[in-house]
Amino acid sequence: MSLSELIDDIVTANHILANEGVVDAFGHISARHPDDPNAYLLSRARAPELITAEDIMTFALDGTPLNGDTRKPYLERFIHGSIYKARPDVQAVVHSHSRSVVPFSITKMRLRPVVHSCACIGHEVRVWDAQSAFGDTNLLVSNVAMGDDLATILAKDRAVLMRGHGSTVVGTSVHGVVYNAVYLEANADLQMKAIGLGEVTYLTAGEIDTINSRLENALPGEGYGRAWDYWKKRAEDARQ
Numbered sequence: 001m002s003l004s005e006l007i008d009d010i011v012t013a014n015h016i017l018a019n020e021g022v023v024d025a026f027g028h029i030s031a032r033h034p035d036d037p038n039a040y041l042l043s044r045a046r047a048p049e050l051i052t053a054e055d056i057m058t059f060a061l062d063g064t065p066l067n068g069d070t071r072k073p074y075l076e077r078f079i080h081g082s083i084y085k086a087r088p089d090v091q092a093v094v095h096s097h098s099r100s101v102v103p104f105s106i107t108k109m110r111l112r113p114v115v116h117s118c119a120c121i122g123h124e125v126r127v128w129d130a131q132s133a134f135g136d137t138n139l140l141v142s143n144v145a146m147g148d149d150l151a152t153i154l155a156k157d158r159a160v161l162m163r164g165h166g167s168t169v170v171g172t173s174v175h176g177v178v179y180n181a182v183y184l185e186a187n188a189d190l191q192m193k194a195i196g197l198g199e200v201t202y203l204t205a206g207e208i209d210t211i212n213s214r215l216e217n218a219l220p221g222e223g224y225g226r227a228w229d230y231w232k233k234r235a236e237d238a239r240q
Contacts, residue, residue: 018049022094027095075140096169104188
């Protein structure tokens with residue numbers, strides 16, 4: 001994928017995530033630079049619904065803006081760089097504060113897949129607590145040390161919750177990470193509803209692996225591609 005095509009996808013992803021209720025005025029999505037694995041693309045600090053191609057900036061993995069860009073960046077850009085540094089497999093990252101996910105970051109109830117389409121969130125969604133390593137903070141990932149600590153808790157998983165804050169989701173593509181972010185929120189909503197009805201039957205480890213294997217190797221018109229086309233059309237219609 002060319003740089004211009006990737007930028008277009010990042011813009012579309014911002015609009016999709018806003019339209020699907022994953023982000024509001026806050027939250028952001030990045031992608032690893034297609035020509036430099038030690039750099040990534042992320043918008044300047046702006047509400048996702050409003051982002052255009054001209055807003056996209058390039059950053060080094062330590063969060064330093066490149067190319068002499070002096071526009072205001074997101075404070076929490078360190079989330080993205082630290083994850084790219086720790087995870088060569090990750091090509092895109094979403095950070096959000098989606099409403100249904102947050103309760104799982106502040107209770108003992110763990111977020112686990114409950115429906116096949118949500119197997120993409122992985123076997124385990126751990127909780128990163130800024131208090132553990134940094135004491136009293138504003139809970140924002142505002143420097144490299146906090147980003148690195150978050151990446152350590154994420155480890156090899158697909159998502160991590162952030163106590164009293166939100167979540168961060170990773171993927172092997174922009175389309176894939178949007179899929180994971182949307183279905184993380186969906187799973188949280190469904191799991192809370194199911195808990196209210198009684199004992200919940202969660203997906204097994206084998207089911208999660210089988211579903212994700214098929215998703216990663218889906219044919220055209222399946223999986224990430226079909227979902228992306230659907231969400232993109234919804235976002236475009238909403239903007240008219």
